[in-house]
Every structure is written in structure tokens, then in C-alpha cells.
Amino acid sequence: CGEFGGSGVTIGLVIAIMIFGKREDNKAIATLSLVPGLFNINETVTFGVPMVLNPILGIPFVVAPLVTIIIGYVLTVIGFCPVACLTVPWTTPPIVFGFLSCGANVMGAVTQAILIVVSTVIYTPFLISYEKYQNKQAAEA
Template sequence: LYSLGNFLWLLGIHQSVIYSSILEPLLIVNMTQNMAAYAAGEAIPNIINVALVPGFGMMGGSGSTICLLIATFLVGRNKATRGVAKMAFVPGLFNINEPVIFGYPIVYNISLIIPFILTPALGIIIAYAATAMHFMNECVVYIPWTTPPLLSGYLATAGDWRAILVQALILILGVLLYIPFVKINDVVMAKTMGEE
């Protein structure tokens, strides 16, 4: 459902159509059960919840676009997209990525849709596996969606520093996944804008 929601961005449809109306209520129920179990000192019942999905799958907002911005700083050559990346970086730290969605853009941009869909799924899978293998604690704190990456994992797991490592790994892999597509996007942008 979450990947489908991200795909809808390609068509200009906000992913919250899928995420907020279908998925988030279920994730909130899971988090409520986790908080109650944590307060009672019982085993935490749910790995997937409303803190894990955005905290590990939406770093920088939908599509984990903080990874796109970092990849742009590393390998991007297009002046327009580098300019958007500079303006969007601070909001992106707080998971606000509309400047990237509409300015980079993601909407109607086939060049970036593959990493935009795959990076969040990769993050959620890694976080799930790390939790299932007891590498990090379950998410038991309902944190604001604007909490920056690295801090969000630490707070959501009630202070487990290993969650920072998991988020850092996801960020690195996300950047690596975005890099080839940033280069493809640069070529497309150059042809579209008549640059050499």
C-alpha cells in the first residue's frame, strides 16, 4: 500500500490518499498496543507501526527524499535541481518535501520514480528485519512526523542508540540507490532544457 501511494506521486496525487486513509489507522492501533505493552513491562506485540513506517521509510518525507538531496549534492550537475536541493534541504530534515516533490520535480518525472518507490520499501524492510532480529528495540513512542532522521529512530525506540545505526544504514543505501537515477535525470534535464 505504501509503495502504491508513492507511485501515485508520479501522477501528481498525494500519497496520503493511500497512507493516511488506509494504512495509518492500522499503524496507529499497532502503536497504541505497543505503548500499552511497554508501559506494562510486557512483550511488544507489533513491529510495524506508525513510528516505524515514517521513521525508517519516509526519511525526508515521501520517497525518502533526503537521500535524493544528498545524492544530488554528491553527483548532480544540473543547476536547477542543485538549486532546489539547496533550498529543500532544511525542510527535508524535518520531513517536509513538497519543494522536492514539485520543484525537483518528482511529479511526472519517470527518471526518479524507481528509487522514489524502492528506497522507502527498502528502509521499512531493513527496519523490520533489524527489529525482528533484535538488533534494535521495537518502536514504542509515537513521535511527531517532523522529527529529523537519526533523532526519530532514537526517540521512537525509547532511546535505543542502535536505531540510529539502522537509520544511518538506510540513508547510505538510499543515497546509493538514488545516485544513478540523479545522473539519468541530469541527462534528461539537459536534453529538455537544451543544455549540453
């Protein structure tokens, strides 16, 4: 239940841009990336932002999956979320994926909703820093 929204759990970045983003170029990328991100396809955001060789957004790109997997594991161990017992296609949207993979148990969906929020919280300060960097670069050009 801990890895979803594309590699790097970038659905959190897309949501962070939509809520906290100030730059129109980033918002356009987030808008284009939302629907594919809901099906765990994140190339539009990873290459659109870009995240490749991006020292600011590279940190949460690595940290967010680690944190969400650990939290998902802990929530499973303590009994909050049942063990994922069914194989679900990787393109199943988050929350629906959690619900189905946990045997149609709503706590799987709740766990994934919590993890989406966690991912968004992880990406937000880095997004703010990245947009400041973008603005500085634009002012110098």
C-alpha cells in the first residue's frame, strides 16, 4: 500500500503544485500530470518539471517512497491496515488500489489516503524552494 502515484510517489508533488504552486508553468505541468498520475504514470511530471538531475526535487523523489513504505508497513504491523492479499493491476488508481489489494477492506483505502497526504507534505517544502530557485533563475536571465 506504500508505493503508488508513480515512482517517487510523485502524485504528492502534483497535489502540492496544485495547492501551493505559484508558477503557471508548474501548474500547467501538474494539470497535465494529474490524470496519468492517478493511474500511476508519472512521466509527464518527472520529465515536465524536470526531476531528472534536479538536486532540489531529487531529495523528496527518493525520500517520499521510503517514508510511505515504512508508514504503510507500520500501519499494517499494528493492525490498522490489513495485509495486502490480492494482486491488483499497477495502473489501478491509489485508494481504489488500497481498497482492492486489502481484500475490499476500507482501511486499505484509508491507509493510502493517509500516505498521499504524507507524500504531499514531504514534497511541499521542496516545491516552495524549487519555485524560489526558478524565480531567481528567471530574474537573472
